[in-house]
Structure formats: structure tokens, C-alpha cells
Amino acid sequence: MNADTLRTVSVSPRSADRVPPAVILAAGAGMRLREGNGGRPKPLTELLGLSLLERSILSCRAAGVDECYVVVGYAPERIIHLIDELEARDGISITVVRNPDWETGNGSSALAAFSHLTGPFLLLMCDHVFDPAILRLLMAAGDGSDSCFLAVDRHIERVFDLEDATKVRLDGECITAIGKEVTPFDGVDTGLFLCSPALLHALEKPTGGGERSLTRAIRHLIQQREIRAVEVGDRFWVDVDTPESLSHARGVLLANLAKPSEDGFISRWLNRRVSLWLSSHCASTRLSPDAITLASFLIALSGAALFAVGSYLWTFLAGLLVQLASIVDGCDGEIARLKFQTSRFGAWADTVLDRYADVAVVAGISLGHWHTHPTAFTLLGTVLALTGFILASYARKEHVLRYGSEPPGGHLARLSKRDVRLFVLFAGALLNRPFEAMILVGAASHLAVGVHFLTASRGDRMPRKA
Amino acid sequence: MNADTLRTVSVSPRSADRVPPAVILAAGAGMRLREGNGGRPKPLTELLGLSLLERSILSCRAAGVDECYVVVGYAPERIIHLIDELEARDGISITVVRNPDWETGNGSSALAAFSHLTGPFLLLMCDHVFDPAILRLLMAAGDGSDSCFLAVDRHIERVFDLEDATKVRLDGECITAIGKEVTPFDGVDTGLFLCSPALLHALEKPTGGGERSLTRAIRHLIQQREIRAVEVGDRFWVDVDTPESLSHARGVLLANLAKPSEDGFISRWLNRRVSLWLSSHCASTRLSPDAITLASFLIALSGAALFAVGSYLWTFLAGLLVQLASIVDGCDGEIARLKFQTSRFGAWADTVLDRYADVAVVAGISLGHWHTHPTAFTLLGTVLALTGFILASYARKEHVLRYGSEPPGGHLARLSKRDVRLFVLFAGALLNRPFEAMILVGAASHLAVGVHFLTASRGDRMPRKA
Incomplete structure (x- = not known):
């Protein structure tokens, strides 16, 4: 033959x-x-x-x-x-x-x-x-x-x-x-x-x-x-x-673990550098991506609890913990991609736990603020920030579901991503103004949803023949 | 030839x-x-x-x-x-x-x-x-x-x-x-x-x-x-x-406009009956589905505003408006399907506005409760209900994104759907207990996310060979 x-x-x-x-x-x-x-x-x-x-x-x-x-x-x-x-x-x-x-x-x-x-x-x-x-x-x-x-x-x-x-x-x-x-x-x-x-x-x-x-x-x-x-x-x-x-x-x-198209500003310039270093050390251990997801969640919860205390020292530490949680949040995906351990459950749980962590942090900051400002404005500010945090992400997911792709991202959209959000809270904590920082990010997130709304509505009304 | x-x-x-x-x-x-x-x-x-x-x-x-x-x-x-x-x-x-x-x-x-x-x-x-x-x-x-x-x-x-x-x-x-x-x-x-x-x-x-x-x-x-x-x-x-x-x-x-697989308990037995009747009358007008989406949103906002007042009469009216908003929320999709006017923007906007309407209603009920209970418990209850309302829906969307299908729906999942949620708020308003009703639904929603979490985690850990 x-x-x-x-x-x-x-x-x-x-x-x-x-x-x-x-x-x-x-x-x-x-x-x-x-x-x-x-x-x-x-x-x-x-x-x-x-x-x-x-x-x-x-x-x-x-x-x-x-x-x-x-x-x-x-x-x-x-x-x-x-x-x-x-x-x-x-x-x-x-x-x-x-x-x-x-x-x-x-x-x-x-x-x-x-x-x-x-x-x-x-x-x-x-x-x-x-x-x-x-x-x-x-x-x-x-x-x-x-x-x-x-x-x-x-x-x-x-x-x-x-x-x-x-x-x-x-x-x-x-x-x-x-x-x-x-x-x-x-x-x-x-x-x-x-x-x-x-x-x-x-x-x-x-x-x-x-x-x-x-x-x-x-x-x-x-x-x-x-x-x-x-x-x-x-x-x-x-x-x-x-x-x-x-x-x-x-x-x-390691260089191929970053996600340039998805990473926000803070991810790219700060979080990824640290998380890749962490991941390179965790990779040789038996730590699973799900365990790291949980670790990031627990760090955020600790930050939330410290925020609730209210004094500057605890607020400062809480800010550090929240920024640490944001960094560790990158490691689960990195390890999963590095060791071929990605799973649908992992991706789903990571996203849902991130939202719960955000909720806890907002609740912590609000309670901390409550000690000195027990007013209806604190209540409304909490509602504003909480819903901004979650709905910016919600509107994005819903867009992927309906249109099959992420919405076109302007600067505002990038500012409403989690890495930036948590970094602003961290910075607010350093300045002992976590509540104000939270309101700022919450308002920006709502604004991002609004702009997204207007863009989408214009896009859909273009004549179909074109 | x-x-x-x-x-x-x-x-x-x-x-x-x-x-x-x-x-x-x-x-x-x-x-x-x-x-x-x-x-x-x-x-x-x-x-x-x-x-x-x-x-x-x-x-x-x-x-x-x-x-x-x-x-x-x-x-x-x-x-x-x-x-x-x-x-x-x-x-x-x-x-x-x-x-x-x-x-x-x-x-x-x-x-x-x-x-x-x-x-x-x-x-x-x-x-x-x-x-x-x-x-x-x-x-x-x-x-x-x-x-x-x-x-x-x-x-x-x-x-x-x-x-x-x-x-x-x-x-x-x-x-x-x-x-x-x-x-x-x-x-x-x-x-x-x-x-x-x-x-x-x-x-x-x-x-x-x-x-x-x-x-x-x-x-x-x-x-x-x-x-x-x-x-x-x-x-x-x-x-x-x-x-x-x-x-x-x-x-x-008209009978083919209902969505038996998606409709919750209250949709099926109450809302659809009224909304189909409404839609059959709106169909011959020039009202667009997007206009109906907006109408439902505005009705919910009015309900939220009345809830914030706090007295029984206004609470009662607020409850009626919220239930009406829930019913009208069915009409936009019905008219869109009936007149071939479905659009991705319409579906996206409907979902995102629903979440904003829910947020407004929670804020209204919380403010109404605030008049008599200006405590940190009101704040925490608000956070609990608000996040439950949004995250139950969020976790569901995220599941569709990751798994390509709705999560398996138990009774609890069905109870955390919007038709049931708003009906419980309506019933709570009639009994002059809207805040308590809100906490109840919020807690049930978190429970639904938790159960969903456990089910998903077990599902993903089955051996791949099977």
C-alpha cells in the first residue's frame, strides 16, 4: 500500500x-x-x-x-x-x-x-x-x-x-x-x-x-x-x-490568564498584577477555584462586618479587606483556566456570591453610617447604592441574554464594573467617607443603566431595512 | 413540460x-x-x-x-x-x-x-x-x-x-x-x-x-x-x-398568548385573565408594547409613592396599584406577540424596568414603615427584601446564561417570581402589614436562591463519566 x-x-x-x-x-x-x-x-x-x-x-x-x-x-x-x-x-x-x-x-x-x-x-x-x-x-x-x-x-x-x-x-x-x-x-x-x-x-x-x-x-x-x-x-x-x-x-x-476585553480599569492596572502573582503560588496547591471563590466572599463579609462598627480604624481595615476580596476574586477564574477546572457552577456561583458580597458591604457601610446619621436619608441612600450595584450588573446580563453580547461599553459602563466599584469604596474608607463613596458609585451605576437604556432604545428603533 | x-x-x-x-x-x-x-x-x-x-x-x-x-x-x-x-x-x-x-x-x-x-x-x-x-x-x-x-x-x-x-x-x-x-x-x-x-x-x-x-x-x-x-x-x-x-x-x-411554562401561580389564575381581557381591548388601539411597559412602570411608581405616605387608606390604594401594575405588566408581551411587535429592546427594557419598579415599591414600603419604626431593623429589613427581590431574578438569569436553561423550578422558585411577590405585597397592604409582607417575600426569595445554589452545586459534582 x-x-x-x-x-x-x-x-x-x-x-x-x-x-x-x-x-x-x-x-x-x-x-x-x-x-x-x-x-x-x-x-x-x-x-x-x-x-x-x-x-x-x-x-x-x-x-x-x-x-x-x-x-x-x-x-x-x-x-x-x-x-x-x-x-x-x-x-x-x-x-x-x-x-x-x-x-x-x-x-x-x-x-x-x-x-x-x-x-x-x-x-x-x-x-x-x-x-x-x-x-x-x-x-x-x-x-x-x-x-x-x-x-x-x-x-x-x-x-x-x-x-x-x-x-x-x-x-x-x-x-x-x-x-x-x-x-x-x-x-x-x-x-x-x-x-x-x-x-x-x-x-x-x-x-x-x-x-x-x-x-x-x-x-x-x-x-x-x-x-x-x-x-x-x-x-x-x-x-x-x-x-x-x-x-x-x-x-x-500567566500572561494569557488576564481577560483584556472584560477587565475593568482597576483590574488591568492593579488587581490582575497581584492576583496573577497569588495564582502562580496557589496553582501548585490543592486549592480549588470554588474554595477561592468562597475565600473572596468571606473576606468581603469580614470587611462588611468591620464597616458596620463605624470607627475610623475599623473602616480603614474594612476598606483593605474589600480591596483584597476584589483581588482574590480574580484568582478563582485564573486558577480554573490555568488548571482546566472551569465549570458552569463555578462561574454561576462566583457571580451570585459577588452580588451577595456587594450587598453585605453596602449593608455594613450603611449600618456604620447609621450610628451618626439615623435618618431616612441613610435609608434612601442605601436603597440607591444597593440597587445601583446590583442592577448595573443585572442590566448587563439581561443584555447578553437578549442580544447575545455585552452592551457597548462607554466609560460610564466601565466605571460601574465591580473592580472599580470596590476600589472606590476602598478609597472612600481610607478617607473615612465610605458612605459618600458608596452613594457616588451607586449613582454612577444608575446613570450607566440609564445611558445603556437610551443607547439600546435608539439602536432598536433604527429602520429594519437598513 | x-x-x-x-x-x-x-x-x-x-x-x-x-x-x-x-x-x-x-x-x-x-x-x-x-x-x-x-x-x-x-x-x-x-x-x-x-x-x-x-x-x-x-x-x-x-x-x-x-x-x-x-x-x-x-x-x-x-x-x-x-x-x-x-x-x-x-x-x-x-x-x-x-x-x-x-x-x-x-x-x-x-x-x-x-x-x-x-x-x-x-x-x-x-x-x-x-x-x-x-x-x-x-x-x-x-x-x-x-x-x-x-x-x-x-x-x-x-x-x-x-x-x-x-x-x-x-x-x-x-x-x-x-x-x-x-x-x-x-x-x-x-x-x-x-x-x-x-x-x-x-x-x-x-x-x-x-x-x-x-x-x-x-x-x-x-x-x-x-x-x-x-x-x-x-x-x-x-x-x-x-x-x-x-x-x-x-x-x-388570545388563549395562545399565555405562557403556561413561565407563568407563576398568580399569573395563571388571576393576572392573565384580566390582562388578556385588557389586551383584547388595547389591540385595536395604537398603543405600543413599549408604551404599556412604561404605563405598568408608572403605575408601580405611583403605588410606591402612596406606600411612602404610611396611613392605611393610602397603603390600601398603594396595594391596589401594585397589583394593577403586576397585571398590566402582562399586557405588553401579549400585545407584542399578538401584533408581531416583539423586540429585543422591548424584552430587555421590560425586565430592567420591572426591577426598578420593585426597587421603588420596596423603598416606598420601607419609608412608610420608617414613620413608626425609625430603627436599624428597618434599614436591615429593607436591605434583605430589596436584595431578595432582585437577586432571585438575577440568579435565574445568570443560570440561563451559564446553563442555557431556567433552573429547575421547585415551589420555592415559583414563590419567588414577580407575580407572587407583588400579590403578597398587595395582600399585605390590605391587611395594613406591607413591611412584614415584604420581609416575608424577601426572605423566601433568599431561601430560593440558597436552594438553587445547593441544587446546582450537587448537579455539577456528579461524575463526568455518568
């Missing part, structure tokens, strides 16, 4: 509808990295709470892949132990493929998985840390096609160790040359493939010296113009080979 | 992706109905704020159809005037087809539209009032098929004038006989078709006496087993031929 027949036989039209399985190569010893990771096999190297192999498998699942083949070679027992744990804990289907010839090159490891594969498959190395969205790009490109696809990064300036990286030259989408010494080059090989079985056939061809290198097989397909490039754009990836690149991967993962 | 070639030529595979155009027959004089409608041509007969023709066209648009052909015959000028208005106001593409031979039967009207049609089309009579979902059923059945489809109602007991109705006999999905005198029969012809051009070809066949009847052409296709039935299930339709059936259609339309 030559490469062409194999390809036409096995890539049936049905395959376009299915998610391809992933083959993860985890057979090497990773000598260059072992100095920095306590002598563990490379796949078990820990990075922000997950081993490299765990992260590869969970990245595949996050991209929608439900079937993984992990090829093991060096120190297989410890790796198999980890896989058994993962299968039991997360319910992922993982097949272990042993490659006793792992020392002959990573091509032999890919070949070891061959007997399990009947159609296209994703191929990745467990020492590559990457954005799961890249796998989705590959799958979208491969949908209905029977070529091989390699994810290529054209942002050459961001590649960590460019000298050691595998370069590619392109002719349109088609890859025409690959190798560490290729010049000139158009991009860098990210190590993420969507393969047709043609690749495995190319691997089977005998080579001099018995070495089976993936790069060699890929070169063969490139000569036949069989491999196309998929650009990864801004999506991150890091090849982890040395203690330095491990540390670089850590920085890249 | 015979029927078969025509069919294969014109129903190209592309047609499956497109929404077919609709042909609406509006050429008849409707003599039986004219006694009751002031002598207007039948298509202009008014029913709950819209003429029959207007309702047909807007029903098509609601089903996703963006191209209508209206065949006119009797009194064409007045009908064309209405169509011009509709095109200008609603931005629908409507082509008028004149049929000078309208007196030879409705078949000639269908045939008049022939030159405009190159693929499948929906065929309906302007004197049929129906649920737009039936058109979607027909389109789904016709997707990728080149048969004709007739929407058939098997709930024979609900057909208004069974004796006058056109019956059908079925063999599986295939219609084997049609006519007023068919016995035994399995269902009733609703007058809604998805046709292939084969129907038009059958119409072109010469008949004795020059009469071109649709039923005759359909019978011809039935002999060739070319017409399949699509069951309408519970979806409503009424054939309007007489003043009695017009009045029946009115009742059916």
Missing part, C-alpha cells in the same frame, strides 16, 4: 464530522530539562500545578478531543500511574501505547500508535505548552480535507529560543522546507500537527542507521507538497526543553 | 438551504364574512388589531420567510394600499400579483403567481389564522425533499366548523383522499402548504367549465401520491369564513 492509496482509503467523508483522536508523544527522557525538575521524566515536569503531560491531555480535552493515545518509552511506569489517575479523576479516555524503541527517535513513537489509527489524527509532543484554540484551528482546517497540517507561528520575534527552533519556509499555504537551518524562513514549527495516515506511511520507509525521525518523514511529505501550514496568529505556544524555557512557559501561561 | 421534468429541473439542491417564498391568496370577496365586518373585502377584515392579510404576512415573516407574493383579485386597490403601507413600515419584500380571473376559483390565483416562482414555495390563504410555527414545520419537512406537503390537524375535536372543513385520509405520511365529504378521515386540511412547482403544473391542466380549483389540482397530485401530510400537533389554526369563525379565531389567538 503506498501513501496515496492509504490516504484515499482511510479518510472517508464521515471523518469530517468526527473529532480526530490525539496522539501525544511522551516517550523521551528530556535530559536537558532534568537538571531543573528534580530528575523526573520530562512528561512529569511540573508547571503551575500540572505536569506537562497532564496539561497536554487536558488541552486536548478543552479543544473537544475525547480520545487520546499517549506513547510512553522512558520510565513508563511512573507515567502510566499518572494516566490512570487522570482517567479515574476526569473521565477522559486515554490509551497507553508502549514504545520500547523510543531511543531510535520520536518517529518510532508516532509509528507505535499506528495500529490504533484509521483516519486523521492530531499529533503533539507532551513538552509543548499551547493554547487549545490552536488544535481547534487545525481541526477546522482539516475538516473535509485529506492533507497534513502543521500549526506555524509567523510571529518570529516572540519565539523563545529561535536558534534551536525548527523553521519552515512557505509557498502560500504549502510548506516547502523545514529544519533548524532553513534560511530564509517564514515561520516556526509549533510541533502541533493534524496528520493523515500518509505521515505514518512515510515513517515506515526504511532509513539509514535505523533512526526514525519525525522531521525526516515530514520532509518526505513536504517534497510531495503534502503538508500545509495553519497560522496560529496570536495564540501562544512554548516548546519546553530547558529550565529556561520552562520558566518562560510559566510567564506565558 | 410535464410535472416530473418541471420538478426535477426547478428543485435544485441549493433550494434546501434557502427559505422558500410564500404565496398568499387574497383574491376572493369573502361574501359570508362581509355581513360582520362592515362590507370590507375579506383580506381587510380586522382581528385583534391586524387585518387578516396583515396577520398572514407578518406570520410568514415570523416564520423566517422574507419574500411574499400576494395575489389580489376582488377590490385590489384597497388591498394594494395596505400592502404599500406594510412595506414602508415593516420593511418586508411583498410583490403584488393581480389575478383578473379570480372569480374562476382560487386555483387561478395560485397560477397567477407562477411566473414569479422557480422552486418550492409556501402557499396559504389570507383567511387562515395560524401559529407561525406550522410554517416552520412545513419548511423543515420540505428541506431536501421535492414532494408537496400539506399541514394536517389530527385533533379533529377542536376544529371549529367540522362539517364545512376539508378532510383528508392518510396512508402513513401520504395523503390518499381529500374533500369535504371524505369518510372515514384521519385529519383536517389546515390550508397551509409547502408546494413544489408540480402543483402549478397540475393547475394548468384544462378542466371542464374553465373552473380552476386548488382542491381539484391537489386531488390530481394525490392520485399520484405526491402530497405528504405534516402534523401540526398542538399548534393552532382557524379558517375564518363567517362572523362566528372570526369570533372563534379571536378566542384562539
